[in-house]
Amino acid sequence: MKRDFTVRKYGELLDAFTEAGYNFQRVEDFIQKPNAQVVVLRHDVDLRNWAAIRLAKLEASLGIKSTYYFRIGPQSYNPKIIKQIVDLGHEIGYHYEDLATCNGDIEEAIHSFEKNLSKIRYFYPVKTVCMHGSSGSPYDNRDLWNYYKLEDFSLICEPYISLDYNKVLYLSDTGRRWNGFKMSLRDNVKSSYNYNFYKTKDIIKNIETLPKQILINAHPEQWTNNLPEWLFVKIFSIAHTFYKIHYRNPKIKG
Known part of the structure; x- marks a missing residue:
């Protein structure tokens, strides 16, 4: 049985879109000049930052440029890795979670956001940012933009609030499944x-039925060819999903 969520399978997905007539854009490029038939590739680097290099190198070998959003924290932020990904031609953005880390304090959060954004901008002229879900927190990081504007920070896009998903299909691998x-x-x-869709092959099988504009969020830590790592991520995903459904989500909603 072929394993899903391997780097090989991710490559098959990209090849399938290419064969179906799609091209690829980074988030900033799509916002400024969207292609008619396109997959916008976005990667939230939440954990195990070294995994981002695997996808970044594969995409570059296929002539594809995508967007990588980095958190501030050792599990994500790593100057050496960020530099490598920038050198491959990919876009870098800030995966912000400041409202959650500042316990809902708007003023403290926006100062934290600006400080952390400058750290990412040391490596790349960041034009887009994307919130981290911080799903264990009662605070939604996007609420910052109820008080401030993206343009105040020379930003042009926050994918969760700047795109019309009635026109752009959103596909995310959260929970190591495509209907998470x-x-x-x-x-x-x-x-x-x-x-x-549940498995990657379900997307590939139905690719001809998809709309012309798609945004894919692929978390790099979900994709590996290494069997021990793959098994670890699978077990973690199963356990974490159970925890979310039966404990964390009801608690946060409550």
């Missing part, structure tokens, strides 16, 4: 589309 939005508090969008 059903279990996620914040990694989901309001959309008229009603696709319900």
